[in-house]
Amino acid sequence: MTNTSQDRILEVKTLWHYYGNTPALRGIDLEARRGEFVTLLGPSGSGKSTLLRILAGLELPTDVNVMTLDGQDVSNIPANRRNVSTVFQHYGLFPHLNVRENVEYGLRARKVPAADRRERALKMLEQVQLSDFAERPIARLSGGQKQRVAIARSLVLEPVILLLDEPLGALDEKLRIDMQVELLELQRRLEMTFIYVTHSQEEALTMSDRILLMNDGDIVQTGTPEDMFDRPNSRFSASFMGVENLFDAKVVAVSDAGLTVEVNGASIEGVWTGASLPSVGETICCGFRSERVQIADDSTTSMNSLEGKLTSHIYKGKYLDLTYQTALGPIRMRSWQSHAAPTETARIAWHKDQTILCPKS
Amino acid sequence: MFRPPTHVAPASYMSFVLIWGLVALLPTAGLLLWSTLTMENFQIVWEPSLQAYRDVLSSGRWQVTIRTLEIAAIVTLIEILLAVPFALWLAKGTKSAGVRTVSLALLTIPFFLSLSSRTIVWRGVLGLNGPINAALLQLGIIQEPLDWLLFSQFSVILGLIGPYFPTMVFPLYLAFMLIDDEVLAASKDLGASPAFTFWNVIVPLGLPGLGAGIVFTFVPMIGDPVVPELLGGGNVVVLSASVQSLLRILNYTVASALSVLMLVILVAMISLVAAITARFAKGGL
Numbered sequence A: 001m002t003n004t005s006q007d008r009i010l011e012v013k014t015l016w017h018y019y020g021n022t023p024a025l026r027g028i029d030l031e032a033r034r035g036e037f038v039t040l041l042g043p044s045g046s047g048k049s050t051l052l053r054i055l056a057g058l059e060l061p062t063d064v065n066v067m068t069l070d071g072q073d074v075s076n077i078p079a080n081r082r083n084v085s086t087v088f089q090h091y092g093l094f095p096h097l098n099v100r101e102n103v104e105y106g107l108r109a110r111k112v113p114a115a116d117r118r119e120r121a122l123k124m125l126e127q128v129q130l131s132d133f134a135e136r137p138i139a140r141l142s143g144g145q146k147q148r149v150a151i152a153r154s155l156v157l158e159p160v161i162l163l164l165d166e167p168l169g170a171l172d173e174k175l176r177i178d179m180q181v182e183l184l185e186l187q188r189r190l191e192m193t194f195i196y197v198t199h200s201q202e203e204a205l206t207m208s209d210r211i212l213l214m215n216d217g218d219i220v221q222t223g224t225p226e227d228m229f230d231r232p233n234s235r236f237s238a239s240f241m242g243v244e245n246l247f248d249a250k251v252v253a254v255s256d257a258g259l260t261v262e263v264n265g266a267s268i269e270g271v272w273t274g275a276s277l278p279s280v281g282e283t284i285c286c287g288f289r290s291e292r293v294q295i296a297d298d299s300t301t302s303m304n305s306l307e308g309k310l311t312s313h314i315y316k317g318k319y320l321d322l323t324y325q326t327a328l329g330p331i332r333m334r335s336w337q338s339h340a341a342p343t344e345t346a347r348i349a350w351h352k353d354q355t356i357l358c359p360k361s
Numbered sequence B: 001m002f003r004p005p006t007h008v009a010p011a012s013y014m015s016f017v018l019i020w021g022l023v024a025l026l027p028t029a030g031l032l033l034w035s036t037l038t039m040e041n042f043q044i045v046w047e048p049s050l051q052a053y054r055d056v057l058s059s060g061r062w063q064v065t066i067r068t069l070e071i072a073a074i075v076t077l078i079e080i081l082l083a084v085p086f087a088l089w090l091a092k093g094t095k096s097a098g099v100r101t102v103s104l105a106l107l108t109i110p111f112f113l114s115l116s117s118r119t120i121v122w123r124g125v126l127g128l129n130g131p132i133n134a135a136l137l138q139l140g141i142i143q144e145p146l147d148w149l150l151f152s153q154f155s156v157i158l159g160l161i162g163p164y165f166p167t168m169v170f171p172l173y174l175a176f177m178l179i180d181d182e183v184l185a186a187s188k189d190l191g192a193s194p195a196f197t198f199w200n201v202i203v204p205l206g207l208p209g210l211g212a213g214i215v216f217t218f219v220p221m222i223g224d225p226v227v228p229e230l231l232g233g234g235n236v237v238v239l240s241a242s243v244q245s246l247l248r249i250l251n252y253t254v255a256s257a258l259s260v261l262m263l264v265i266l267v268a269m270i271s272l273v274a275a276i277t278a279r280f281a282k283g284g285l
Helices: A048-056 A099-109 A114-127 A143-155 A173-190 A201-207 A225-230 A235-240 B010-035 B051-058 B061-093 B097-112 B115-126 B131-138 B153-161 B165-177 B181-189 B194-223 B226-232 B239-248 B252-283
Strands: A008-019 A022-033 A037-041 A063-069 A084-087 A161-165 A193-198 A210-215 A218-223 A245-254 A259-263 A266-272 A283-288 A303-315 A320-326 A329-335 A345-351 A356-358 B038-040 B043-045
Touching: A008 A048, A008 A193, A022 A048, A022 A193, A022 A218, A037 A048, A037 A201, A048 A084, A048 A161, A048 A193, A084 A143, A084 B181, A099 A114, A099 A143, A099 B194, A114 A143, A143 A161, A143 A173, A173 A201, A193 A201, A201 A225, A210 A225, A210 A235, A218 A225, A218 A235, A235 A245, A235 A283, A235 A356, A245 A329, A259 A283, A266 A283, A266 A303, A303 A329, A320 A345, B010 B252, B038 B252, B051 B061, B051 B252, B061 B097, B061 B153, B061 B165, B061 B194, B061 B239, B061 B252, B097 B165, B115 B131, B115 B153, B115 B226, B153 B226, B165 B194, B181 B194, B194 B239, B194 B252, B226 B239, B239 B252
Parallel strands: A037 A193, A037 A210, A084 A161, A161 A193, A266 A356
Antiparallel strands: A008 A022, A008 A063, A210 A218, A245 A259, A245 A283, A259 A266, A283 A356, A303 A320, A303 A345, A320 A329, B038 B043
């Protein structure tokens, strides 16, 4: 998809937001294309929900240079006059109205005639497979059904962007995975822009076209799920994206092919994921995923390898989590042969191009 | 842990029903019985009769009942108009727990003083030589002191507003507190103006509180003898005074009949409020 101005449905430049004197958002730049699934990922307190509330218009930003929605300036437009709609974490359904009346609510606020809004509400309920529940009170719905009512209630207004604030957080594990697929199919079918807030990296990786990783009121990394998973560009990103083995490293040599670093006396080679290359002697961060670590079968030069001594193993059903004590320190390894007895000492190895080297902050 | 009444041993709830019957229902039944008897020479005549009810309607006591209901209704309406914005602000407007606690405390502190001593203050304020008349005279707005400020229906209504404000605020406050913030945010997000949200979300969800507030405000006000006596000065006779005067002349049967009529009116009104609350809370406006 090309990034022409027509494609760009949302654009935000240097957005600052304060609670009292505390900055909650620090100069955020953000854009979304038509039909894109964008995820705001981050730990609690990172500002992702605040950002979403500002995009919804439920809060007006303290200061922003540009905030346009579908080409129109919305920096001072409150939520009730902004053409976006939010699916809330606990759905925010009206408990005194039934399913159909909930879906009709926004149309009623827009003074759509009764017959017309009824028809549109029922059509939307059909889309989310809730036709049989139209007259049912909200209290008698399951979690997943409430979720779908909330989505229908937003979509019936035909917003240009649908905002979703951790909408799967209140559901149980099994339902959450089903709903991920359902949401994704809905988004593809409607070709609508979704902006999705979550703290779950797994949810973000499954659903997104693009992930914006937030920390402490700022967007620290942007990329496709593959980028975020394989090439985190800071220690925070790596740790948040679930890189289990993280060490401080000192740069020994810099070349076009890669970097050589020294971690606790051991020499490691890897790929630089940061912006500008570091200089020799600088302290950086070295990380690799436990599922990329394996028992060395032969000495290939494309791998880093170390002698290790098994210190713990935990059975997790589908896999085994092993910890080897090495010259580097303890290294976590995920073994998919969960029923094989691990050996006490082994030479463990992992690919150099799967070794992430990034700035410490 | 809460157990539904059906899971409680019959002995425990039957004893409750028994005690309730003795302390509350038995006197009421007695009242009903007495109202259907007559009195001769201060003696009860054990013979069924509707004479007491005829006496209530033929004497001026019926007008007293109507006036009492009218005053209570006006004050209740004023309380609703004052308490709804206040309770809404307290429950949803202020984010500070401190402000909330202080406001709630300020609502209860006046109850430390007796109702009489709180009410008597109005006499000085509203009297012919009081500060209000003095200020109006000084400003040249009036030439003569206003005599309807005190010992009038006006002063009784004014005096009742204060004591019965908290009884309206508290149930409303609790009902508004129970409205999820996300529901209000969703209403705004779906394009509703503040007025639309008020009438379509806050009012229907606050109705149980409003119903309770009306019952707790209106009903005790009907029986309140203090404020009308102190601020009505004999010009505003209300039901409680009427019943008291009947008891003073030992006319028990008419006093009972008046009380029974009042009870019927109140039960009818409470049922009406409950029915409206249930209907609106379910269906929206």
